[in-house]
Amino acid sequence: MSQDRIFQLSDIISFDTMQEILSHLSNVTGLTTLLSDNKGIALFDDEVNFNPLCRRLRNSPAGHLCEKSDAYAGLEAARSGKPFIYRCHMGAVEAAVPIIVCGNYLGIILTGQARLDKQDMDKLEQIVKPDTNLKYLQPDLQELYDRHYQSLTLVSLKKFLSYAHLLFVIANYIAEIGYRNIIQKQLSEYEVNLLQEKNNNSELEKGLALLKLKNMQAQMNPHFLFNTLNTINQQAILEGAVETPKIIHALSAILRKTLKTSNQILTIEEELNYIKNYLYIKEFVIRGRVQIELHVDESCLDGQLPIFTIQPLVDNALTHGLEPKEEGGNLSISFVRENDTVTIQIEDTGLGMPHEVLKEILLLKSSEHTKTVSIGINNVIRILNDYFGASFSWDLKSIHGEGTKFTLRIPYQKR
Incomplete structure (x- = not known):
């Protein structure tokens, strides 16, 4: 196939x-x-x-x-x-x-x-x-x-518009899941072919690398989309669907970007637009308990990076660091360019990581596989490593009970 x-x-x-x-x-x-x-x-x-x-x-x-x-x-x-x-x-x-x-x-x-x-x-x-x-x-x-x-x-026209957009989200979500299953099946077929092939087939390996990229990115999207649909439902019950069309609009923008982007490489500006839509939706969950600061150096906006590689880190900071913290906290996201390097930093004042979890994640610096590291962080590091090679570096600092700082350094490559 x-x-x-x-x-x-x-x-x-x-x-x-x-x-x-x-x-x-x-x-x-x-x-x-x-x-x-x-x-x-x-x-x-x-x-x-x-x-x-x-x-x-x-x-x-x-x-x-x-x-x-x-x-x-x-x-x-x-x-x-x-x-x-x-x-x-x-x-x-x-x-x-x-x-x-x-x-x-x-x-x-x-x-x-x-x-x-x-x-x-x-x-x-x-x-x-x-x-x-x-x-x-x-x-x-x-x-x-x-x-x-x-x-x-x-x-009413408002309710009819909301229903049409909800139908759009559900139908396209089901279609995306089906497409992801096909990609995973293709991935298995390619791996079997590689094992059986005695001579190195460069075209087959390129196909395998692309399918791995699509497969890893596909793992990131459905979990968030499913949680968002649940948020839409809860929000509709709480406020009589007054704000629901706005949530659906933001989610539809994310979904359209996911489904339309056949090219797996985006500009930093496009990735930021995706993150902004994501944060708008998450605001209905955190409800003002988290103060978010976004600092972006405009000179890096036309730089490129693989699609959906920053959002999982933002989601990790909110979901595991700040949301469980009763008093909330602060989240800072920055993109800074210095000469030919773009430094991306996600820092939160959340719960921080237990020492064992931090140690497990840091093992990724020396090994591609770990036992318990989260899918999101693991995939982000592997995708950026595959794309940028030795030009990519990262660092993670976390103190349990105080917060986490994730730093990525990628080469500035104008798209």
Whole structure:
């Protein structure tokens, strides 16, 4: 299986699992859901919660207008990489939610068949104009419309936007997990081939190195995304979903960066934007107990480094150092350039590390493997070592009960 292959939706997700999730969401919200691949072919036998009006229209002379609305919305969602909210030709409110993995558009979820208050309805674009002659072609359609339009689920625009973004996060998270499983399977296949190959095959080794990089980075993302979804749920319960759309927006920005970035090397500025979105979400967990300072030397912003190598260290400082500390504390993140070296420092006044844990991590200076070191720190050091080689160095100081300082030094390489 080639690592450059463009996967189909059927390669990376279980349709049965996805249908079960969408059915439950549809039953809770009263909104319809329909999953299609990137060619517009429906992937479920039955649409979930289709309104009788919409079901009848799709099998009438107006059906081509329904298909036209679906096609336009799907293209717009794929182009923008985010949910597209619109009115169909009969005035129902719908959303097109794209599923994108590594920049490849694999499919779409159509959800909605709802109605809004007139004030909110006027804010949305009607992407396909209605057929004014339709009621004369089939008079019973007008009667059907009058009878069933009021039965469409009434929602606020804010809640509908939040639901569309939540559906986007869940669907793309499931797709990412499926993609990660494929990468891990490929990694195993490459390792077996290397063991069986007597002669050194440089192309095979390059493929193995790239897959290892993707696999290590894939381990970092799902754990954080899953915890964030839980945070969204708790926040919604506590405040009636007032702040939830903001959290979802920040998470969507992170997820889009994760899924769209086929190139595994970013600028420091791009990595910082990811960290800022991450810190915005974490603020809803720490709730003002942690004071965060971010100092960045602008002359290093165009330098490069492997994707998602700093966030795990920031997460480690917050999750294990500061969050468990009742009174909170301070977190300082700095990027400073001096000549051809960029020094990155993450320092916290949290709980610090037990001596045994610190000793285990410091063994990474002389060995690639340790017994108990965390996945996040282990992966960061291995990725930076693989990419920068001898030009990379690091240091870790921690006093149990007082705090931790992690220092990384990488060469400044302009992207």
